[in-house]
Amino acid sequence: MLFYDCTTAPSPRRVRIFLAEKGVVVPTVQVDLRKGGQFDPAFRALNPEVTVPVLELDDGQRLTDIVGICRYFEETVPLPCLFGGSPVEKALVESWLRWADREGFYATMDAFRNSTPGLKNRALPGPRDYPQIAELAERSKLRIGDFFSRLDERLSHGVYLAGANFSIADITAIVAIDFAGWMKIVPRADHAHLHRWLAAVRARPSSGA
């Protein structure tokens, strides 16, 4: 098994935190996204989507999706459970994971990729170039504010995003928040529930991954 990672990038960090929570160590290769390592012919042959992370299994099959890789480890290393236990818990983790991914992680990615000078024609990940849309960057920055407010509201009802237990939804949200921080977009000081949760999540050893 081999994990293709890039320590500076938010997407593979979601998997790294997940693996740290599981206590799983996987042999890892670094792909330097800042130097365009994903476009090297050897990596492109491995993953035509030119995205990181990639998990190569022992039979040569490759998983190229963040949550797909996490799901594989949830099934093979069940504890601690990070996708929920009971049917309702699993449904809630799924729901909040998807919410944090769409409203947090992807909104942040849209804001960042559509406004960063070095990413002029790389407004979307993947093999095809797309020009930036300035209006989309601005709209996405507003959405990040909505994400923080909604997160604060949600965390007024429970310890973690999907309820009583830490889950992959929390991992998605913390990585989105730190990613937004690259643009100096940070939660308001009066988001007390969000800051209580942030402190708890940052105190976990996995958050350094």
Added chain:
Amino acid sequence: MLFYDCTTAPSPRRVRIFLAEKGVVVPTVQVDLRKGGQFDPAFRALNPEVTVPVLELDDGQRLTDIVGICRYFEETVPLPCLFGGSPVEKALVESWLRWADREGFYATMDAFRNSTPGLKNRALPGPRDYPQIAELAERSKLRIGDFFSRLDERLSHGVYLAGANFSIADITAIVAIDFAGWMKIVPRADHAHLHRWLAAVRARPSSGA
């Protein structure tokens, strides 16, 4: 248990097809999105995100996420299995579901919501109004073309999107394709693998849901 549905809308159709495949019938209430039924105070109290579908459980808890609702039924009515069986199958279903959702369903939603005259300030679902971005509509239409091409390529390797078995990834893709059809965006005639798969999926009784 009560399912809040809108028969004309793509999002709840994903759940309806899933339920039809499982052979599950749930008492259903219609919310007329074309008449703004999601903004009625009674529905807004039920789901502040003002989105459909919603599944209300017998204990009053509500699930408001498409895939969260499907996950609940996968856990409570395991057969036929629509999220994969083995760890690798589950990882592949997760990966292709997320791909079809992001590159197919959400690209189509962005194209539609950012270009439809009746949705001027409703460029995103949810409680907050966002103005349309014409450039985003155009870019999203190009992405739908990429989605069709990649789908055709993927289906040259297997019967269904995630491999040998029909799954929630196929449901997501077919609903995205039919949604794109609203804008007369259809797969090219020479996408032979895609058309072979389309015929097989449309032949399933669930596709009428």
